[in-house]
Every structure is written in structure tokens, then in C-alpha cells.
Amino acid sequence: MNTYLEQRKFVVPEVIVGYESSLLIGQYLKHFGAKKAMIVTDKGITAQKWFPQILASIKTAGLNFIIFDDVSSNPKDFEAMLGAELFLAEDCDSIVAIGGGSPMDCAKCISIVSTNGGHVLDYVGVDEIRLPGPPLLCIPTTAGTAADVSQFAIITDTHEHIKKAIISKKVVPDLALIDPQPLMTMDPYLTACTGMDALTHGIEAYVSSAAGALTDVHALKAIETVYHALPKAVLPERSLEVMHDMMMGSLHAGFAFSNASLGAVHACAHSLGGTLDLPHGECNSILLERVIDINYDFAKRRYDKIAALMGVTEGDIKAGLIKKISSLREAVGIPELIAFDRPSEEIIDTMTHGALGDPCMVTNPKPLTYEEVRDIYAKLFR
Numbered sequence: 001m002n003t004y005l006e007q008r009k010f011v012v013p014e015v016i017v018g019y020e021s022s023l024l025i026g027q028y029l030k031h032f033g034a035k036k037a038m039i040v041t042d043k044g045i046t047a048q049k050w051f052p053q054i055l056a057s058i059k060t061a062g063l064n065f066i067i068f069d070d071v072s073s074n075p076k077d078f079e080a081m082l083g084a085e086l087f088l089a090e091d092c093d094s095i096v097a098i099g100g101g102s103p104m105d106c107a108k109c110i111s112i113v114s115t116n117g118g119h120v121l122d123y124v125g126v127d128e129i130r131l132p133g134p135p136l137l138c139i140p141t142t143a144g145t146a147a148d149v150s151q152f153a154i155i156t157d158t159h160e161h162i163k164k165a166i167i168s169k170k171v172v173p174d175l176a177l178i179d180p181q182p183l184m185t186m187d188p189y190l191t192a193c194t195g196m197d198a199l200t201h202g203i204e205a206y207v208s209s210a211a212g213a214l215t216d217v218h219a220l221k222a223i224e225t226v227y228h229a230l231p232k233a234v235l236p237e238r239s240l241e242v243m244h245d246m247m248m249g250s251l252h253a254g255f256a257f258s259n260a261s262l263g264a265v266h267a268c269a270h271s272l273g274g275t276l277d278l279p280h281g282e283c284n285s286i287l288l289e290r291v292i293d294i295n296y297d298f299a300k301r302r303y304d305k306i307a308a309l310m311g312v313t314e315g316d317i318k319a320g321l322i323k324k325i326s327s328l329r330e331a332v333g334i335p336e337l338i339a340f341d342r343p344s345e346e347i348i349d350t351m352t353h354g355a356l357g358d359p360c361m362v363t364n365p366k367p368l369t370y371e372e373v374r375d376i377y378a379k380l381f382r
């Protein structure tokens with residue numbers, strides 16, 4: 001059947017886009033009937049000069065809050081458990097996540113455990129959560145993860161050293177305040193990594209076997225927007241308009257992948273990033289060209305459309321597309337290989353098993369074999 005005739009769901013939260021929209025947080029907490037919010041963030045965010053303005057908005061609304069900032073990059077299962085314990089002990093009734101993907105994913109996990117009990121890893125997989133959590137309001141401060149609109153929460157299993165995906169409508173936030181201002185102080189390498197993550201979201205959602213008419217619109221808009229804005233976003237003279245474009249690109253990508261899911265780039269990145277504690281966007285960037293090389297023939301028309309958005313319309317389209325993506329990766333300063341020596345064969349085997357078992361692998365246009373995934377990992381290191 002034509003995929004456009006298949007039934008597809010499309011879930012997004014309430015979204016407010018615009019300059020200083022983050023300062024509406026107090027007003028919106030009141031709308032949700034909150035009395036005491038837990039702010040989930042990290043220590044890099046609490047040091048930013050705009051952070052007190054967000055707290056002032058909550059204070060002005062007459063609401064109480066506590067701050068939980070014990071969240072590391074690639075958030076860990078025990079951090080989510082600690083946060084859930086604190087949420088209950090402090091009698092909080094709502095969560096405000098401020099930051100990049102790590103605080104937002106951790107906030108989602110705190111929300112799940114504080115309501116459903118048990119351990120956060122009990123909810124790994126698709127639709128394993130019974131009860132919705134407390135109101136979850138997000139203020140993203142990077143343009144890439146889109147955890148603020150997605151039904152994904154990624155958490156590191158510190159026992160197995162692998163990132164695991166929790167996918168459920170129950171982790172879609174209630175509100176996303178999309179404000180470009182925090183991006184102006186973002187480190188250029190973080191901008192590069194998160195931007196390449198957003199581009200990967202758009203590409204993987206567009207070629208996903210679960211793509212549909214609604215996700216396609218957002219995926220294509222995301223690819224086009226991020227592809228053109230990202231080289232300017234990493235420059236010292238970046239403008240608020242460029243960072244607004246990055247926010248919009250990330251948002252469109254989030255709408256797309258939250259509903260169409262992802263593919264082998266993310267499946268491999270979760271396993272790689274969890275094992276070696278590497279930035280998520282860096283893993284995606286290094287994997288993207290290799291996965292397109294394997295996938296291309298299985299979603300040729302869709303990859304050709306992506307290539308056209310990047311200006312490749314004739315000749316060897318596959319080679320042209322990969323070249324465009326590698327040129328972008330180089331332009332924003334992300335290396336071609338992971339800057340580590342190749343890990344042991346045992347670790348590569350473990351990562352391969354992790355990637356093949358990741359829910360994102362299910363919607364990759366080509367079913368990858370053990371050997372194909374293992375070969376990708378084996379060639380990633382310097």
C-alpha cells in the first residue's frame with residue numbers, strides 16, 4: 001500500500017516559539033496548577049547569565065521550586081533515580097527541564113519513576129509506561145535534541161554501559177518554550193554536534209519505514225533549514241536570526257522523528273555513546289555518512305530528495321549526498337573518526353549487540369546484519 005494511505009499517529013506538545021518565550025515559564029506553571037516545581041538542569045546551565053531571569057519568572061508567579069542539577073552529559077540511571085527520590089521527598093508537583101538533551105531526558109525519567117515507581121530501566125522499550133507523570137515543561141537551550149517535543153527519553157544503563165531508549169507518549173512534554181536567546185552563548189562545538197544531531201533526526205525520520213505525510217513535511221523542512229543555518233551558527237558572529245533558524249530546524253526535526261522514529265545512525269550512536277561516554281551529536285555525525293552508504297539503495301528516492309535539498313541533482317547522487325554531508329561535518333569542526341584507539345573485540349561485539357537491540361533500528365530502511373553493524377564500528381576509530 002502507498003505509505004500515505006496507511007494510518008499514522010502524530011503527537012506533539014503545546015509549543016511557544018519566540019524571543020524570551022522562556023520567561024513565560026511562571027505563567028505556564030500556574031496554568032498547570034503547579035505549586036512547587038522541580039527544576040531539572042545541569043551546573044553549566046545554572047551558571048548562565050540568563051538563568052536567574054527564568055527563576056525570576058517562577059518567583060513572580062508566586063510559586064515555589066527546588067533545583068536538581070546533578071545531571072551529567074549522557075544522563076545516568078542513578079541520576080534519574082536520585083531525582084525521583086528528591087521529587088517525592090520535597091513534595092513537588094511539576095517538573096521544569098532547562099538545558100540540552102541530558103537534563104530533558106533525565107527530567108522525563110524522573111517523571112516516569114516518581115509516578116510509576118520501580119526502576120527507570122523497567123520502562124526501556126516502546127510503550128512500557130502505565131501512568132503519565134506530573135506536568136513537564138521544557139526550555140531547550142541547545143538546537144538539536146528536540147527532547148522538548150519528542151516521545152523519546154534516552155538514559156545510560158551504568159551496569160551495561162549502554163544508552164537505552166524509552167519511547168512512549170507518556171514522556172511527551174506538556175509544553176516547550178522555544179527561545180533562541182540561550183543559544184547565543186552556546187559553545188561552537190556543542191552547536192556543531194547538536195546541529196548535526198538535528199540534521200540526522202530529519203534524515204533518519206524521512207527515510208524511516210514509519211514515515212508518513214505529516215512527518216515528511218517536517219523532516220524535509222528540518223533538513224533544509226539546518227543544512228543552511230548550521231555553518232553560520234558555529235561562527236563567532238552568529239546572529240539571533242541564525243540561531244532562531246537552528247531552533248526551528250531542530251523543532252521540525254523533533255516533530256518528524258518523534259512520530260516516524262529514527263534508524264541505524266541513532267541505534268549505533270546510542271550504543272557507542274553509552275559505552276565510551278561520547279557526545280551524542282558527535283557520534284551521529286561520524287556515523288551518518290557510513291549509514292547512508294549502506295542504506296542508500298533501500299530508500300533511493302528519499303535520499304535523492306534529500307540530496308536535491310543540498311544542491312545535488314545530477315551525476316552520482318549517492319556520492320554527491322555523502323560528500324555534502326562530509327563537507328558540512330568538516331566545516332563545523334567534527335572529525336571523521338572517533339579520537340580513541342580501537343576498543344577491544346569484546347567491546348565492539350557488545351556495542352553491536354546493543355545497536356541491533358535498540359528500538360531505533362526497527363525503522364531503518366534496510367535491516368542491518370550483525371556483520372554490517374560490526375563493520376561500521378570496526379572502522380570508526382583512528
Ligand SMILES: [Fe+2]
Pocket residue numbers: 145197201266280284
Ligand atoms: Fe539524536
